[in-house]
Amino acid sequence: MNSASNTSETHKPIIGILWMLMAMLMFVSMDSIAKTLIRDYSVVQVVWARYFFHVAVLVIVLFPQLPTLIRTKNPALQLTRSLLLLLTTALFFYGLRFLPLATSSSIMLLSPIFVTALSWPLLKEYVGPRRWAGILIGFAGALIIIRPGTDSVESAMLFPLGAAVLYALYQISTRMLRHGDTVLTTLLYSALIGMVITSAFVPFYWVSPKPQDWGLMVGLGTIGGLGHFALINAYTSAQAVSVAPFSYSNMIWAITYGYFVFGDWPDNATLAGAAIIIVSGLYIFFREQQRKKADQLNQ
Numbered sequence: 001m002n003s004a005s006n007t008s009e010t011h012k013p014i015i016g017i018l019w020m021l022m023a024m025l026m027f028v029s030m031d032s033i034a035k036t037l038i039r040d041y042s043v044v045q046v047v048w049a050r051y052f053f054h055v056a057v058l059v060i061v062l063f064p065q066l067p068t069l070i071r072t073k074n075p076a077l078q079l080t081r082s083l084l085l086l087l088t089t090a091l092f093f094y095g096l097r098f099l100p101l102a103t104s105s106s107i108m109l110l111s112p113i114f115v116t117a118l119s120w121p122l123l124k125e126y127v128g129p130r131r132w133a134g135i136l137i138g139f140a141g142a143l144i145i146i147r148p149g150t151d152s153v154e155s156a157m158l159f160p161l162g163a164a165v166l167y168a169l170y171q172i173s174t175r176m177l178r179h180g181d182t183v184l185t186t187l188l189y190s191a192l193i194g195m196v197i198t199s200a201f202v203p204f205y206w207v208s209p210k211p212q213d214w215g216l217m218v219g220l221g222t223i224g225g226l227g228h229f230a231l232i233n234a235y236t237s238a239q240a241v242s243v244a245p246f247s248y249s250n251m252i253w254a255i256t257y258g259y260f261v262f263g264d265w266p267d268n269a270t271l272a273g274a275a276i277i278i279v280s281g282l283y284i285f286f287r288e289q290q291r292k293k294a295d296q297l298n299q
Contacts, residue, residue: 016238019230020246026227028105028253032261033220035096037213042205043093044198046220050089051194053221058188069188073180081173081186082193088166089194095159100264105254106145106274107160112247112281113138114168116288122172128291134284141276144269183232191225244285248278 030050037046062069072078095104117135119125127135146157177186209217234243251274258264266274 013238013242016234016243017246019234019237020243021249023227023230023234024247024250025253026223026230028101028250028257030220030223030227031092031096031101031105031254032257033216033223034093035101035262037216037220038093038097040213041207041209043090043097044201044205045207046093046217047086047090047194048198048202049217050220050224051086051191051198053218054191054225055195055221057222057225058191062184062188065184066188069182069185072185072189074177077173077177078181078186078189079193081170081177082189083197084166084170084173085190086194086197088163088170091159091163091166095156095163098154098156099160100266101258101262102251102254102264102266102274103145103157103270104160105250106266106270106277107142107157108164108167109248109251109274109277109281110138110142110161110164111167111171113277113284114165115171116284118168118172122169123175126291128287131284131287134280134287138277138280138284141273141280143273144276145273147269187228187232190228245282248281251278 034046034050037049059066092104092108095107113135116127116131120127142161146161174186181189237243255266258266
């Protein structure tokens with residue numbers, strides 16, 4: 001996804017930014033639908049709907065290419081990556097059952113910071129002292145939100161925290177796949193594995209949906225698929241340095257949906273912690289870009 005190298009890539013930063021803003025809107029919209037459905041249905045059934053209808057959309061759109069796209073050079077890594085995404089989704093949706101949307105989303109902002117922290121032991125990538133400082137500051141922001149040792153701390157916050165760690169591992173596994181399978185093959189497996197696994201468990205948790213809830217379930221998977229489509233277009237329309245910072249716009253959508261749909265407004269500690277995480281995440285990202293440029297100049 002990040003490896004597109006056509007020359008037009010650097011000439012469409014505005015288009016890339018718009019795609020990224022759209023992707024974040026789609027993902028938070030998906031989370032809002034999930035939070036609505038989880039009131040009446042099990043997390044297993046909601047996660048199943050997210051993947052089942054995502055696959056349905058992909059099959060309709062990509063049907064002529066399916067025989068080619070289903071072939072992978074890295075079946076074990078595709079399986080591992082897809083399991084990580086499935087577990088991320090399940091943990092995050094469990095968190096949504098108990099926490100405000102903005103609180104869950106702010107904790108998920110740790111994911112890029114976890115990617116940097118884990119890239120050293122897993123990818124053997126150098127992480128300098130400045131980026132480690134950014135990581136520690138980001139964790140401090142998370143502690144402000146979680147507030148361990150106080151009466152306000154909720155064990156439910158461990159769900160999005162675990163989801164952030166797993167999503168970081170998912171992103172690292174995506175890096176490992178970028179030189180093997182195509183983006184569409186990876187996108188197909190991401191949804192297909194989740195659908196197969198949840199389909200095996202959903203009969204034990206099944207509750208017949210109301211007609212309007214069928215519409216929400218279809219929308220859940222469709223919007224999730226559109227979000228991934230927009231994310232791919234963001235990174236193929238412009239360089240990562242132009243579009244990646246706008247992924248933090250998800251907090252704007254999360255606060256908006258949380259207030260107007262669920263009547264939740266994040267408290268001052270959540271807003272402060274989210275702001276610290278965003279600043280530290282942006283600092284780490286731009287330090288990584290500077291490091292890449294320095295390495296290119298030294299080659």
